[in-house]
Amino acid sequence: MPLGTLDRTPPPFFKQGPSALTRLMFFSALAFFLMVADTRLNLTQPLRAVVATVLHPAQRALLVPVETARTGGDYVRGLNEARAKEAAAQRQLSEQAMRVARVELLEKENARLRAMLELRPALPAKTRAAEVLYDAPDPYSRKVVIDLGSAQGVVRGSPVIDETGVLGQVTRVYPLASEVTLLTDKDAVIPTLNVRTSARGIAYGDAVNDAMELRFMAANADVQEGDLLSTSGVDGVYPPGLPVARVAKVDRRADSAFAKIVLTPVSAPTSARHVLVLQPVGDTLPPRPQPEPAAAATPPPAASAPKAAASAPARKGPAR
Template sequence: MVTPLGTLDRTPPPFFRQGPSALTKLMFFSALAVFLMVADTRLKITQPLRTVVATVLNPVERILRVPIDAWNGAGDYAMGLQHALSSEAQARAKLAQQAERSSRVEQLQAENKRLRDLLTLRPALVVKSLPAEVLYEASDPYSRKVIIDRGMAQGVALASPVINEAGVLGQVTRVYPLSSEVTLLTDKEAAIPVLNVRTQARAAAYGTATGLELRFQAGNADVLPGDILQTSGVDGVYPPGIAVAKVMTVDRKVDTGFARVTLAPSAPPDGVRHVLVLEPVGLQLPPKPEPVPEESAKAGKTRKAVKK
């Protein structure tokens, strides 16, 4: 049977049917994306949807992270356990060393007391201390001073030494009712008498912009890098034996005959929070004997004779 040509269906089958062109689709979806971005930025229309999605997916995320967190936790636990065991071993070794040093110190203190009793020397001074906290640095940019929260009401005296666990920090230069001003050793106006532990030679350390230095040292002075300097205790302010500084460089200048010795403070002043305020040693020393009137008269006659 032959079908007439006019009755044939000339439409393409569904497989070959085509909608809008690719360029039209690209332009439409690009415009839609731009519109959604602008609308989201201006009107926040997707914020509630994001909130709902995040809330719903949060338990799922937590469940999926359980294996990862467990693996990381196991690794951290193993590392922490190893670090704790290592720290415990180091702490035990330090404790043993400190116990040995403590026994030697007690023995030396007992021996020192026996020797002082034998020589009828005055007992060693007991230095009183007062804990304090650094409030803030002084506002003067050309000085190195800090303010502490202890003053006359707590018994702080003028010229009291201020130290921490590392060594000397400075000295109280002003006392207020509830606070005090401490001039640090690195201040340009600061000075402290020191004793070289290696040579037992006395000197004076002065503050500089970069730290400390020993002044008026002869070019052939026995000072070497690495020497430890402590308070000498001869000034009546600082107790003896407190760490002050360490010698860093020694520049022996031939043309002047002096040596420039730079020091690094044992107690860096930056970042200090808690300190100890010591009682000046001079407050515990016996008063100076007053001159006898006869001796004063003889001394006056001698001076007159010398003038004549």
């Protein structure tokens, strides 16, 4: 058989086609094009949605063992926590029962003492629940905005408290919102009473350090770290006895006649979300009695009629 008639081409199994580098470049370019097209045109989004929908039951089935183990562990932990909380609640209930008995006894004793001293009963303070909406936009002040305004009966000067103590005071009222100046604002001032010594003072806000300062206290004043300050009630705005702050630091300087006393507010001015708006004490006071009008000037007594003139001399009778 002549050699010229032989087929010198390799069998189909050994055909290489394009080189490996050419195929790598082609498929890399194709992959890059598809990624760009998918990012810009979201071409594969419908396909992904279909695949996710089809695989969702399988995913849920594969998560069943994990969720079962997690739920079982949570159940055991929750059961132990529930038992511990129940025991703590029982102890707290017993302590509160004793405290309630004491409070009832003290209330009766207080009522008897007030009756003996003829004191006027304490004035009730009306409250309204409110929610803090946002902080005031002024970065140099410490103010928040609540969701109650003049339409709900809020007036300027109303005290605002949270579950721990005094938060601030309403300083601006809008129809559906109000602006509350916090105790740590530079313009905030509140009269206080030291619970331990019953000494009165005036606390000012310190916006720089988010704290308060008890000013104009003598250097030898009986003030200690940890003392609790409450409202004194002498300003006619805050009800007496509300917690205000605790003494954090007392600096008795020799070069000054006054001590530098730093206070930490009892409330949480920066994290409060639900508050109570109180009616100012001055609005609950009975109206001041009006002074009685001056008595009309008594007219001078009428001048007495001049005495009748002496009777005329008797007529002389005819001489006999």
